Structure formats: C-alpha cells, structure tokens
Amino acid sequence: MNPKQLSVIIPTYNRLGRLKDVLTALEAQTYPLEQFEVIVVSDGSSDGTHAYLAHIQTRLQLHAIIQENQGPAAARNAGIARATGEIVVFLDDDVVPVPVFLAEHMRIHQHQPAAIVLGPMLSPPAFKLSPWVYWEQEMLMKQYRALEQGKWRPTARQFYTGNSSLPRSYLVAAGGFDTRFRRAEDLELGYRLARMQVQFCFNAQAIGYHYAERSWRSWIEIPYSYGRSDILFARAGEAWLAPTLRKEFRGRHLFIRLLVMLCLDHFTLSRLFLTGLRALAVHSYTAGWPKLARFTLSAIFNLRYYQGVADELGGRERFLIADSR
Secondary structure: OOOOOEEEEHHHHHHHHHHHHHHHHHOOOOOHHHHEEEEEEEEEOOHHHHHHHHOOOOOEEEEEEOOOOOOOHHHHHHHHHHHHEEEEEEEEOOEEOOOOOHHHHHHHHHHOOEEEOOEEOOOOOOOOOHHHHHHHHHHHHHHHHHHHOOOOOOHHHHOOEEEEEEHHHHHHHHHHOOOOOOHHHHHHHHHHHHHHEEEEEEEOOOOOEEEOOHHHHHHHHHHHHHHHHHHHHHOOOOHHHHHHHHHHHOOOOOOHHHHHHHHHHOOHHHHHHHHHHHHHHHHHHHHHHHHHHHHHHHHHHHHHHHHHHHHOOOOOOHHHHHHHH
C-alpha cells in the first residue's frame, strides 16, 4: 500500500498514563512509521492530556483533536473526519498493541480489501485485574478461542472498537457512529455495517493488551446499558435480535433465570442480591476459587443485562410476555 493510507484513531478520556504507553507502543511498530498517522481525540479530559498532546515530542505522525466531553461515538466520528487513510484502525486508550499489530491488520486488508478485521484484546501478563474485570476478560478469551478454532464465525456482535480496522469508505457510507449511544455504539455501527454485506474477519495475531481498570459501579452499568441497547437495536431494524435474546435467556443456567425473575422490578431485593453476590465473587476470587467467582459474576452480569432489557421493554410484565413468544 502507498504511504499514509492507514489512520489509527484513539479516543481518550482521563487516561493519560496509559495513553502514553499506547503511543510508545505505536512508535515501536514493525509497520513503517511514515505509512500511518495517529489521531488522538481527547474527549473532555481533565488530567493533563490536553497539555501533553500540545507539547508531545514523537516520531509518530500525530494529530490531536480536543473537544468537550461528548462520548466515544462523537470522539471517533471526529477522528474519522480528520483521517486521511484508506484504512482506519480503532484502538482504545487502554489497549497497548504488540509490535506487529498494524502489520497484522494490514496483512488481512492487503489480501481481503473489503474486510473488517477484528483483533483480540488480551489480559496483560503480571497486571492485577479486579475480579469483575478478570471475569470480563475471561469471557472475551472464550470468544477468541471459539473464533480462532472456527467454532464461531466473526460477526457484528464482535465488532469491538478497542481493536478493529476497516476501510474508511465503509464508515462514511454507514454514516459513522450514532452519538445517541454512550455504550454499545460500536455494536450498533457493526449491525449497520453488516447490512452492507461486508465480511468480518478475526486475526488472532493483531494483539492488543487490555489494561482494563473499571470500578464496580461502572462495571455493573455496562450490562444494563447493553440490555437496553439491544432492544433499541431490535426496534431499529435488527428484528433477529428479539428471538435470539429470548432463546439465549431460556438457555441460561436455572439459577440465573430464577435470579432474574425474582429481581425484575424489585429494587430492594435486587440490591440485596447484588451486594451479596459481589461479596461472594470477591471472596471466591481472593481465595483462589475461580469457578465460583466466574459463576457468581456471570449471574450478576446477566441480572443487570436482563434488567436493562426489561426496563427498555417497559417492565417485568412486558419482559414475561416477550419471553413467552
């Protein structure tokens, strides 16, 4: 490919320390530095990121965009508007790429120009994760193993913009990210891209190490937002999602289904279960009982997800009606 046909877009918010690691790793890429640009979009950061970007000394072709906090969708859209590369690589500000990261993304695009490439976000060695983030990473690893072994085909449901790449023309044709979504904005875009009959590819060698740090409160809001978003996606044109969600719920462990049915629309009971299950998960993780910790955190994640689904549907009764179809 010709020089400067690759744009790396990194939205960032108050992660200056890790952002420095990401940029250092991009400087160490085997892919020629003169053949890619890096666009960092600081989305209302207040930790010194703006000053750092204004005075940074780097060998990268770095462009900084400073904006008021508008969310990751708006930040990535700003990066897309500034990008000049034919291929856009999305990288999160806490995902540190290995030296062959860009070369591996581009290797697929050179042989499959119409592909959307998905790379893994692995747990860093010797980095301590909170129990809930450890669980989250384990679930990702389970997906990656299934993709690598051919048990699953990569789809829009794996379009995580912490580590992915695609032709910029696809982003323009799809209209970019929907800024109404503060979470799951990448999946929403992935569904719209899928309607364009594009091909999703998984490259296990395009590795980024995910230095994830999330508070408990932040973590339990994620599945709730995903639940609400999936119903919105189903209404917006992804009709296949509704029966898929019902089928998935019926396939959950009996304890999880009972937990969800007990807690829907019962705030006090839900809070008690969440408090107790969190304590059990932390104790199990600390005591070296990973299976119990994983099961407990899966129960919490599923409870919050289906609470989001039910709330977006209009409450417990509408959830029960939907599940009975």
